Amino acid sequence: MAEIVFDHVTKVFQEQIALEDISFQIEKGEFVFVTGKSGAGKSTLLELLIKQQEPTAGNVFGFQKALGVLKEKEIPHYRRRLGIMSPEIGMLNNMTVYENVALALYAVEQGGKGMKRKIMRALGLVGIAEKAYAYPKELSGGEQARMLLARAMVVNPDVLIADEPTANLDPDAAWDMMLLFNEIHRQGKTLIIATHARELVTIMRKRVITLVAGALVADEKNAIYNQKAMDIFEERRVLQERENKLEKNINIL
Numbered sequence: 001m002a003e004i005v006f007d008h009v010t011k012v013f014q015e016q017i018a019l020e021d022i023s024f025q026i027e028k029g030e031f032v033f034v035t036g037k038s039g040a041g042k043s044t045l046l047e048l049l050i051k052q053q054e055p056t057a058g059n060v061f062g063f064q065k066a067l068g069v070l071k072e073k074e075i076p077h078y079r080r081r082l083g084i085m086s087p088e089i090g091m092l093n094n095m096t097v098y099e100n101v102a103l104a105l106y107a108v109e110q111g112g113k114g115m116k117r118k119i120m121r122a123l124g125l126v127g128i129a130e131k132a133y134a135y136p137k138e139l140s141g142g143e144q145a146r147m148l149l150a151r152a153m154v155v156n157p158d159v160l161i162a163d164e165p166t167a168n169l170d171p172d173a174a175w176d177m178m179l180l181f182n183e184i185h186r187q188g189k190t191l192i193i194a195t196h197a198r199e200l201v202t203i204m205r206k207r208v209i210t211l212v213a214g215a216l217v218a219d220e221k222n223a224i225y226n227q228k229a230m231d232i233f234e235e236r237r238v239l240q241e242r243e244n245k246l247e248k249n250i251n252i253l
């Protein structure tokens with residue numbers, strides 16, 4: 001079985017369909033972009049993967065286990081295998097870079113012995129070891145993003161998950177971030193990156209999963225950014241199809 005599996009996953013918030021009948025598999029060591037315009041369902045997909053949300057229907061599997069049946073005490077062990085880079089896990093401005101990265105180790109109870117080595121290795125990986133004792137506001141935007149990446153990588157995860165990692169970066173810093181992702185990929189990690197940075201996705205030629213209004217409309221290898229995701233007609237088509245299906249179901253009832 002693949003490392004990550006979404007099997008007919010649907011997520012509905014109140015009346016809002018965030019994801020509809022999504023199925024895909026990600027093998028160990030793959031580099032995958034998840035694209036789609038704002039509201040397409042990218043963050044929801046990542047939240048289901050880290051078990052921050054539960055699917056309304058279908059199953060998500062991580063490392064060959066159905067997340068739906070993980071016991072409460074098994075969840076930290078599962079999450080320990082994921083490195084999460086998300087703007088929602090903000091940085092603490094009154095702590096140094098070193099301390100901010102240390103928080104990720106404390107969160108998975110890996111504080112203590114060997115901690116300094118792990119932190120300096122993660123900061124070295126992203127190229128900001130010399131900033132270890134600086135405060136976030138003394139860093140450039142690109143360096144702050146690298147600090148968030150170091151925090152995701154310090155736990156030595158099997159899978160790196162990033163939600164819009166280049167959102168606030170200038171083009172040079174965004175490109176540097178992609179090169180770092182490539183390096184992490186070269187080290188054998190699995191990467192799942194949600195983004196709407198179309199130029200970067202196009203240059204990287206990785207696997208691209210495209211969401212439109214919560215539907216998976218394309219899943220391509222060595223792909224460029226799929227223009228479909230930005231296409232209003234494609235969105236109308238998905239919504240129309242959904243409406244037709246709904247009407248059919250109502251008629252059956």
Ligand SMILES: Nc1ncnc2c1ncn2[C@@H]1O[C@H](COP(=O)(O)OP(=O)(O)OP(=O)(O)O)[C@@H](O)[C@H]1O
Pocket residue numbers: 013014016017018036037038039040041042043044045
């Ligand atoms: N906690 C929630 N409660 C209610 N609705 C939600 C919630 N989370 C997401 N949604 C809705 O689900 C849909 C998908 O949202 P999601 O955040 O996954 O999209 P996205 O592709 O990540 O967008 P963005 O690029 O803007 O982050 C949207 O219509 C959103 O309003």
